[in-house]
Amino acid sequence: MSETVQTKNQTSVMQTYSRFPLTLTKGKGSYVWDDQGQKYLDFTSGIATCNLGHVPDVIKNKVNEQLDQLWHCSNLYTIPSQEKLAQLLTDNSCADQVFFCNSGAEANEAAIKIARKYAQDVKGTSKYEVVTFSNSFHGRTLATLSATGQEKIQQGFAPLTPGFRYLPFNDFDALEDLVQEQTCAVMLELVQGEGGVVPADQAWLDKLGELCKNYDLLLMVDEIQTGVGRTGTLFAYEQFGIEPDVFTLAKGLGSGVAIGAMLAKEPVAQAFVPGSHGSTFGGNPIATTAAAATIEYMTESSILEQSNEVASYLHQALHKLVEKYDSIEQVRGKGLLVGLVVKGNAIDYVTKAREDQNLLILVAGPKVVRILPPLTATKAEVDQCIQSLEVVFQES
Numbered sequence: 001m002s003e004t005v006q007t008k009n010q011t012s013v014m015q016t017y018s019r020f021p022l023t024l025t026k027g028k029g030s031y032v033w034d035d036q037g038q039k040y041l042d043f044t045s046g047i048a049t050c051n052l053g054h055v056p057d058v059i060k061n062k063v064n065e066q067l068d069q070l071w072h073c074s075n076l077y078t079i080p081s082q083e084k085l086a087q088l089l090t091d092n093s094c095a096d097q098v099f100f101c102n103s104g105a106e107a108n109e110a111a112i113k114i115a116r117k118y119a120q121d122v123k124g125t126s127k128y129e130v131v132t133f134s135n136s137f138h139g140r141t142l143a144t145l146s147a148t149g150q151e152k153i154q155q156g157f158a159p160l161t162p163g164f165r166y167l168p169f170n171d172f173d174a175l176e177d178l179v180q181e182q183t184c185a186v187m188l189e190l191v192q193g194e195g196g197v198v199p200a201d202q203a204w205l206d207k208l209g210e211l212c213k214n215y216d217l218l219l220m221v222d223e224i225q226t227g228v229g230r231t232g233t234l235f236a237y238e239q240f241g242i243e244p245d246v247f248t249l250a251k252g253l254g255s256g257v258a259i260g261a262m263l264a265k266e267p268v269a270q271a272f273v274p275g276s277h278g279s280t281f282g283g284n285p286i287a288t289t290a291a292a293a294t295i296e297y298m299t300e301s302s303i304l305e306q307s308n309e310v311a312s313y314l315h316q317a318l319h320k321l322v323e324k325y326d327s328i329e330q331v332r333g334k335g336l337l338v339g340l341v342v343k344g345n346a347i348d349y350v351t352k353a354r355e356d357q358n359l360l361i362l363v364a365g366p367k368v369v370r371i372l373p374p375l376t377a378t379k380a381e382v383d384q385c386i387q388s389l390e391v392v393f394q395e396s
């Protein structure tokens, strides 16, 4: 048996990720440790997931209490922590109701379903199309990869789910083609994460919002990477002066415990009735306890103020690196979702940072280094990151 495993790349795990040669076994705050006891500064936050750092006590204590009470019960019964989380989310957003699931892709899947259901209930079956944008990323299920405006994500999975049309992101002229007979909704990220840390242009977004209003299209915002404080406000849409009809969350919502959510305003929320949608684990007591503690902490503590101060400190320091090193062309992003546009291959800088400096950062496409510190990061930790980047770029 073990011989078979050896010939299969020495692992029985399917090779859907090209993994770095690093095995992480422990984390606390902004740091992680590998199985050799080496310590790393983790400015990836599990790709925008551990927004309160690793193993945050404020969440751990609440989850521990819940672990002694009830781990799981069906959605056929009322789940108090789910009720509490839904209340917290609707009190602190433009949404009126929430559907809970387990991941970002599932949350977007639910958004696509509710857009179709609402359109068909209200306008009839001719309305089903969701417009998305080039370089977007909405997930890996069949419908969400079909919604994703990147061919490389879709390759090999034809036939794709019908009902999507892609327009160039931030392109004013393309908005002339936005509305067609079958269109019912638009879905976008306000800062494209996987697509290279590209914020939506405010004037373009204003125009898009106006068209959605005039033509009665749902405006759906994918906040899976931007949400839960990542860009400096609880939800990124707050900074863009828009109110989405539908938005989706996952990643940071559970501080590292798996949970997704699709939030909708009335009357859209009413389109889901018993039997329209569901999930066995969605909104389970453990996940919703972690997420309720996360949202409570985000809204009741000064963490957002603190992280905004650290974010502007980081942006300033990175701008200085742009002036200093030819290999860095630009800093972009919002809050603690930051991209460095580089010359050469972004992955080479990320590898050097990890191997030589014990600094964990990411790529966002071939030319962008992505930096995602936890919201709890300190200025001293930012200094440490910048010193490491200095060495990486000096030697490149």
Ligand SMILES: Cc1ncc(COP(=O)(O)O)c(C=O)c1O
Pocket (backbone or CB within 6 Å): 103, 104, 105, 106, 108, 137, 138, 139, 140, 189, 193, 194, 222, 223, 224, 225, 226, 250, 251
């Ligand atoms: C903007 C966005 N949408 C959707 C997803 C998919 O989320 P998940 O991996 O939890 O399914 C991601 C994941 O990176 C994302 O960044």
